Amino acid sequence: MAKLSKEEYLDMFLKMQQIRDVDMKLNKLVRRGFVQGMTHFSVGEEAASVGAIHDLTDQDIIFSNHRGHGQTIAKGISIPGMMAELAGKATGTSKGRGGSMHLANIEKGNYGTNGIVGGGYALAVGAALTQQYEGTDNIVIAFSGDSATNEGSFHESVNLAAVWNLPVIFFIINNRYGISTDISYSTKIPHLYTRADAYGIPGHYVEDGNDVIAVYEKMHEVIDYVRAGNGPAIVEVESYRWFGHSTADAGAYRTKEEVDSWKAKDPLKKYRAYLIDNKIATDEELDAIEKDVAQEVEDAVKFAEESPFPEMSVAFEDVWVD
Numbered sequence: 001m002a003k004l005s006k007e008e009y010l011d012m013f014l015k016m017q018q019i020r021d022v023d024m025k026l027n028k029l030v031r032r033g034f035v036q037g038m039t040h041f042s043v044g045e046e047a048a049s050v051g052a053i054h055d056l057t058d059q060d061i062i063f064s065n066h067r068g069h070g071q072t073i074a075k076g077i078s079i080p081g082m083m084a085e086l087a088g089k090a091t092g093t094s095k096g097r098g099g100s101m102h103l104a105n106i107e108k109g110n111y112g113t114n115g116i117v118g119g120g121y122a123l124a125v126g127a128a129l130t131q132q133y134e135g136t137d138n139i140v141i142a143f144s145g146d147s148a149t150n151e152g153s154f155h156e157s158v159n160l161a162a163v164w165n166l167p168v169i170f171f172i173i174n175n176r177y178g179i180s181t182d183i184s185y186s187t188k189i190p191h192l193y194t195r196a197d198a199y200g201i202p203g204h205y206v207e208d209g210n211d212v213i214a215v216y217e218k219m220h221e222v223i224d225y226v227r228a229g230n231g232p233a234i235v236e237v238e239s240y241r242w243f244g245h246s247t248a249d250a251g252a253y254r255t256k257e258e259v260d261s262w263k264a265k266d267p268l269k270k271y272r273a274y275l276i277d278n279k280i281a282t283d284e285e286l287d288a289i290e291k292d293v294a295q296e297v298e299d300a301v302k303f304a305e306e307s308p309f310p311e312m313s314v315a316f317e318d319v320w321v322d
C-alpha cells in the first residue's frame, strides 16, 4: 500500500476533483462561446494525470498534448488563471494568447500543452538533455495518447533518449482511440509499453489507469529509477475519455454500452472508496473538498468572464529574439 501523508492523499483527491469539475463546467460553457478555440476534455482520465504527477517537484518538467487540462491541473496551475486563459482573457496564465492547447506554467514545471500530435516528445528530450548537461536531478515527463506513439517523432525521440541515457519518461494514456479510429485499426501490437523493448529501455504497464494509487505506485518506482540516472522509460496506462474527442465530436463510433461500462469505473468514485475503506478520510471530509472545488470553479468562471480581453500589442510581447 502507498505510504503517503493524509495531506498528500487528500491533495490527490482535490486535484482529481478540480480536473473533473473544470472540464464538466467547460463542457457546458463551450456552448455559450466561453472557450476561445477547440478544447479536449480529460474527464475519465483524472487518475492517470494525478497519479503520474504526484511525486514530481516544481523543478521537474512536463510536456503535454492537446488533452492537457488534467496534467496542467495536476502540476498545480491556478484555476482562475487557467479559466481566464481558456477564455482568451488578459488575466490568463499566458495573457490569453495560448488557450487550451498552449497552457503552460513554467514556475511549476509545466512547459506546455501542444496541439501537434507527437509534438511534445522531442521537446521533452531536449529538456531532459538540459537536465543532464547541467547536472540537475530533475526529470521530465512527456504525456501523450496512444495514437501519438505511431508518429515518427515518438520513435526518434525514444531512441535518442535511450542512447543518451536521458532522464525522461514517456507516459502514454491509452484510451483506445485516436479521434474516431479504434486502436486496432492503427496499431498491430496489443500493448504499447512493449515498444520499449525496441529501444533497450524498460517498459511498464498499469492495466487500471483509473486507479490513482496503482498509477502513483508504478510512477513512484519509475521516477526513482529515472532520477537516479538510469535513463528513460516508457509507461502505459489504460483509461478512457468519457466525452467525445473534442467539443466538435458527437462520438458516433462508440456504443453507449462501452461508454457506460467505463463510467462505471469512475476514477473519483474508486479513489473515494479507497480513502474510506482504508480509513484515510471520512465521507464528510471528502464532501467538503467537493464543495470547495465546486465553488472554486464557479469563482474562476466569474473571474474569467469579468476579465478584459488582451490588447493587440500583447501579441508582440515575450517574443524570443537572439
Ligand SMILES: Cc1ncc(C[n+]2csc(CCOP(=O)(O)OP(=O)(O)O)c2C)c(N)n1
Residues within 6 Å of the ligand: 066, 067, 115, 116, 117, 118, 144, 145, 146, 147, 148, 149, 175, 177, 178, 179, 245
Ligand atoms: C501532427 C498531427 N496530426 C493529426 C492531428 C489531428 N489530431 C488531433 S488529436 C488526434 C488523435 C490523437 O489521439 P491520441 O494520441 O490517442 O490522444 P487522445 O486524443 O486519444 O487523448 C489527431 C489525429 C494533429 N493535431 N497533429
Ligand SMILES: [Mg+2]
Residues within 6 Å of the ligand: 145, 146, 147, 173, 174, 175, 176, 177, 178, 179
Ligand atoms: Mg487515444
